[in-house]
Amino acid sequence: DAKTTQPPSMDCAEGRAANLPCNHSTISGNEYVYWYRQIHSQGPQYIIHGLKNNETNEMASLIITEDRKSSTLILPHATLRDTAVYYCIVRASNSGYALNFGKGTSLLVTP
C-alpha cells in the first residue's frame, strides 16, 4: 500500500470547516483513499473513502486531486465532538482488509 503523509496536528474553531490534508504521491491506480478517525481511546470509526471522484456523505467530503497524489478531508461545520485523530489510509481493493493506520492528524476543535 502507498505511504501517506499527514500533518501531526491541526486546530479548528467550532462551526468552521476543518480541512485535513493528506499526501499520497506514490498512489497507484487501483488504490483507494480511506479516512478513519479515533476519538480518544475509542475504536476507530470509518468516515469516507474514494478512488478518484470527490465523495460526500453525512459526515464529511473527500476531495481527491486530479493526479490523485493528494486529498483533503473536509468536515464542513466542525463541532467539539470532532476532536479526534484522523487517519488517511491508502489501500488497494485486493490487498486484504488490514489497515495501516500510521500516525494520523490530531485535530483539536476549539470553542
Add this chain to the structure above:
Amino acid sequence: EAQVTQNPRYLITVTGKKLTVTCSQNMNHEYMSWYRQDPGLGLRQIYYSMNVEVTDKGDVPEGYKVSRKEKRNFPLILESPSPNQTSLYFCASARGGGSNEKLFFGSGTQLSVL
C-alpha cells in the same frame, strides 16, 4: 443497532493467568480481526478471520490465540499473558464482499498485565 461488542472494557491481570477477551458482531459479517494499539506504534493487526473456521496471523500474533467457531464471535485468548501484552485491544469486522468494505470497530479493551 449494528455494532461490534467487546468485553470486558477494562481488565487487570497477573502474568501467566489465562484470559479471554470476547468479541461479537451482529451484522453477519464474514471478516473479523483483532488489533492492539500502543503509544508510538499505532494500531497493529494480531489475527484475522475471513470466515468460520478460517483464521490467519496478522503482524503481531506471538502470544495470542483466536478461534472462529461461529460467525458472530471471535474471541482473543492469551494463554500466558506477559507485561508486554499490556495494551489497548480492538476487535473489528467487515462484510465479506471484498477488501473495499469498511471496518467496524468495537469500543476497545484496556488490558494491564502485572
